[in-house]
Amino acid sequence: MKSQAILLASRPQGAPTAAQFQFETREISAPTEGQVLLKTLYVSVDPYMRGRMSAAKSYIAPFEVGQPIAGGVVAEVIESQSAALPVGSTVVGNLPWQEFSVADAKTLNPVPVDKAPASYFLGLLGMPGLTAYFGLLDICQPKAGETVVVSGAAGAVGLLVGQLAKIQGCRVVGTAGSDEKVAHLKALGFDEAINYKTTPDIAQALANAAPNGVDCYFDNVGGAITDAVYDLLNKHARIALCGQISTYNVTETPTGPRPEGKLLKTSTKLQGFIVSDYHSRWPEGVAKLTEWYAAGKLKGEETITEGFDQIPAAFLGLFAGENTGKAVVKVA
Amino acid sequence: MKSQAILLASRPQGAPTAAQFQFETREISAPTEGQVLLKTLYVSVDPYMRGRMSAAKSYIAPFEVGQPIAGGVVAEVIESQSAALPVGSTVVGNLPWQEFSVADAKTLNPVPVDKAPASYFLGLLGMPGLTAYFGLLDICQPKAGETVVVSGAAGAVGLLVGQLAKIQGCRVVGTAGSDEKVAHLKALGFDEAINYKTTPDIAQALANAAPNGVDCYFDNVGGAITDAVYDLLNKHARIALCGQISTYNVTETPTGPRPEGKLLKTSTKLQGFIVSDYHSRWPEGVAKLTEWYAAGKLKGEETITEGFDQIPAAFLGLFAGENTGKAVVKVA
Known part of the structure; x- marks a missing residue:
C-alpha cells in the first residue's frame, strides 16, 4: 500500500x-x-x-x-x-x-x-510526563515549602513540572512567552508566572516572584532567564537541565556570563539529563503519573x-x- | 602578652x-x-x-x-x-x-x-585533603579505567585529586602553569600533564591527552581550560566544581561559551561544593587519607x-x- x-x-x-x-x-x-x-x-x-x-x-x-x-x-x-x-x-x-x-x-x-x-x-503519560517526573522528583527532589522555578513553563514538560511541584507542596514560579500562557499557568495553580517577552527586567521579576530564593530550577530554555535564576540560587540548590530551546537555532556558540562561580558559592547541583537516562524506571513513572491523573491532580x-x-x-x-x-x- | x-x-x-x-x-x-x-x-x-x-x-x-x-x-x-x-x-x-x-x-x-x-x-590530612577526597570520591565517583582531568593540578587540592584518582585506577590528566610543575605531576604518577601557559592550543592538548574523552573533571580553575574540558565530556560525566581561581581577581562578570548545551547532551552532573558540605563525614575522610598516607600511596x-x-x-x-x-x- x-x-x-x-x-x-x-x-x-x-x-x-x-x-x-x-x-x-x-x-x-x-x-x-x-x-x-x-x-x-x-x-x-x-x-x-x-x-x-x-x-x-x-x-x-x-x-x-x-x-x-x-x-x-x-x-x-x-x-x-x-x-x-x-x-x-x-x-x-x-x-x-x-x-x-x-x-x-x-x-x-x-x-x-x-x-x-x-x-x-x-x-502527560508519555515522554514529556516522564521527563517532568524524573527531572523534578529525582534530580531536584523538591521539599514542601521550597521554591521551584520552571522555564518554558507552558510547554509540554513545563506545565507538568509545575503541577508536580505543586503536588509536592512547593512555591512554583513559571516563565512563558505570552499573557495567555501566563494566565493559563496561574489557572493551573502556579503561584507566579512571568511573561518573559514583555517583562522589562526579567531578573527583577524573578527576584520578586522568588523572595526566598530558588531551591530548584527546571530549565527548558537557557539564556537570559537561566542567567537570572543563577543569581537567586539558595545554598544546595538543584537544577534539572532538560532543554535549552533559546539556543537550538543559533548558528554561533552562545556566550553569556559564566555560571560556575555562582554554582560553586551555593553548592548547587546541575544535572543534564534525557528521559532515556531513566529507562529502567519508566514503569514507576507511568504508574505514578497515571495515579495522579486519575485522582484529578494532574491535567x-x-x-x-x-x-x-x-x-x-x-x-x-x-x-x-x-x-x-x-x-x-x-x-x- | x-x-x-x-x-x-x-x-x-x-x-x-x-x-x-x-x-x-x-x-x-x-x-x-x-x-x-x-x-x-x-x-x-x-x-x-x-x-x-x-x-x-x-x-x-x-x-x-x-x-x-x-x-x-x-x-x-x-x-x-x-x-x-x-x-x-x-x-x-x-x-x-x-x-x-x-x-x-x-x-x-x-x-x-x-x-x-x-x-x-x-x-593532605586537613581541608585540602578532605576537599580532594569528597570532591573526587563522592561527587565524581571515578571508576577504574575512566579518565579524570584535574585543573590546577599542582595545587594543594589538585595534587591530591590526581593521586586519589590513580589509587582508583583511572587515567589522570592534569593542567598546571609551569614546566617544573608538569614534571612534578608526571613524577607523582599523572599519566599526562599540560602546561597551560605554554601550550598554544589547550583544547587540542587536552583532546590528545584524553583520547577516550573525559569521565570526571575536578575543576579548581575555570575559564578556558574548563571550556575545553566541556567539549570532551563523555556521556554521564561528573564534574566536581571546587574552585575558579582564574576568575577570583576579575572585576567584571566573566563571560564565556555557555556550557549548558554540552552538559545537557552528555547528561553530565556538575556539583559545586565546599568541604564543609561534608562536615559530618570528615572523620571518615581523615581516616582514609591517613591510611593511604601510611601505606605510602599518598604524598x-x-x-x-x-x-x-x-x-x-x-x-x-x-x-x-x-x-x-x-x-x-x-x-x-
Whole structure:
C-alpha cells in the first residue's frame, strides 16, 4: 500500500523552515512475522527533534537527509502478524512521520485507552510526563515549602513540572512567552508566572516572584532567564537541565556570563539529563503519573493541530511559542 | 602578652596586593576557663581566602576590614585552662593570623603528630585533603579505567585529586602553569600533564591527552581550560566544581561559551561544593587519607615559606602560581 511520508529535505542553518521538509508518497510493504501494519493517529512534535535535524553528535543519532523524520507516534494496528498486538490495538512507539507504517511489535507499547485519551501517551503519560517526573522528583527532589522555578513553563514538560511541584507542596514560579500562557499557568495553580517577552527586567521579576530564593530550577530554555535564576540560587540548590530551546537555532556558540562561580558559592547541583537516562524506571513513572491523573491532580494540556500535512507547521510552531502544553498533530 | 597580627587593611579591587595587609601589635588576653593560649606554628594560605576579602555574600562570611585575617592554623598550647588540651598539645583550628592567640578548646582539634608532620594537617590530612577526597570520591565517583582531568593540578587540592584518582585506577590528566610543575605531576604518577601557559592550543592538548574523552573533571580553575574540558565530556560525566581561581581577581562578570548545551547532551552532573558540605563525614575522610598516607600511596607535597612577616607574600603567591602542593607558612 501507499503512504505519505515527510522526509528531512535538508539540514537547517539556524531556525528550521518549511524548506526542511519534503512530502513523498512511499510504498509500504506488508507486515511479516512479528510485525504489524499501523495507521497513524497522533504525531508528537517536540523541541528535542531540532537537535536531530543537525548533523552534530548528540545524545541521539541525527535524522538522515532524504529519510523520514521519526518521533513519538500513537497508532492503530490495522493488520497484524503478532499475537501480542491484535488488529484494533492502540500502540505508541518511535515511528516515522507517515500515514501508515510497518513496525516490529516488540518496539511498540500498547496504550491503555481506558485510562486516558490516546494522545496523552505522547504527553502527560508519555515522554514529556516522564521527563517532568524524573527531572523534578529525582534530580531536584523538591521539599514542601521550597521554591521551584520552571522555564518554558507552558510547554509540554513545563506545565507538568509545575503541577508536580505543586503536588509536592512547593512555591512554583513559571516563565512563558505570552499573557495567555501566563494566565493559563496561574489557572493551573502556579503561584507566579512571568511573561518573559514583555517583562522589562526579567531578573527583577524573578527576584520578586522568588523572595526566598530558588531551591530548584527546571530549565527548558537557557539564556537570559537561566542567567537570572543563577543569581537567586539558595545554598544546595538543584537544577534539572532538560532543554535549552533559546539556543537550538543559533548558528554561533552562545556566550553569556559564566555560571560556575555562582554554582560553586551555593553548592548547587546541575544535572543534564534525557528521559532515556531513566529507562529502567519508566514503569514507576507511568504508574505514578497515571495515579495522579486519575485522582484529578494532574491535567494533560494539549495543543492539537489537525492533518498530516500540518505536521511541519506544528513543529515549526514550537519555536514560535505557539503551543500551550503538549503539541500533537491529529492525523486520523 | 603582645602578639603581631595581620589585619585586612582594605578590600582588593581585582588582584590583591601587599596594600591589603596591615601588621599590628595586639594585646592578647590570658585564657579563661575552657580556653587555651596558642603559639602559632604553621599558617595555611588558601585560594578560597580571596573570596573572604571581598564584601560579596558567599558560602562563608567576609573578613572584616581592620580585623585579623583568619584561616587554618596549626598551633601549640602554651597555657591551658582546659583539661582536654594540656600544655604542649599540638592543635589545628580556624585561627587569626597572629603569632599568639587565645581560643576555646572546643573549637580546636588535636593533631596526632605521631602520624604525620604537623603541617600536613593543613594539607593532605586537613581541608585540602578532605576537599580532594569528597570532591573526587563522592561527587565524581571515578571508576577504574575512566579518565579524570584535574585543573590546577599542582595545587594543594589538585595534587591530591590526581593521586586519589590513580589509587582508583583511572587515567589522570592534569593542567598546571609551569614546566617544573608538569614534571612534578608526571613524577607523582599523572599519566599526562599540560602546561597551560605554554601550550598554544589547550583544547587540542587536552583532546590528545584524553583520547577516550573525559569521565570526571575536578575543576579548581575555570575559564578556558574548563571550556575545553566541556567539549570532551563523555556521556554521564561528573564534574566536581571546587574552585575558579582564574576568575577570583576579575572585576567584571566573566563571560564565556555557555556550557549548558554540552552538559545537557552528555547528561553530565556538575556539583559545586565546599568541604564543609561534608562536615559530618570528615572523620571518615581523615581516616582514609591517613591510611593511604601510611601505606605510602599518598604524598603530602608542600611549599613552605618561613616567617610570620611572609604570610601576605605566600598568600599573594597563590595567584602567581608560585606553590606546588600545599602552601604553608612556618611561623615558629
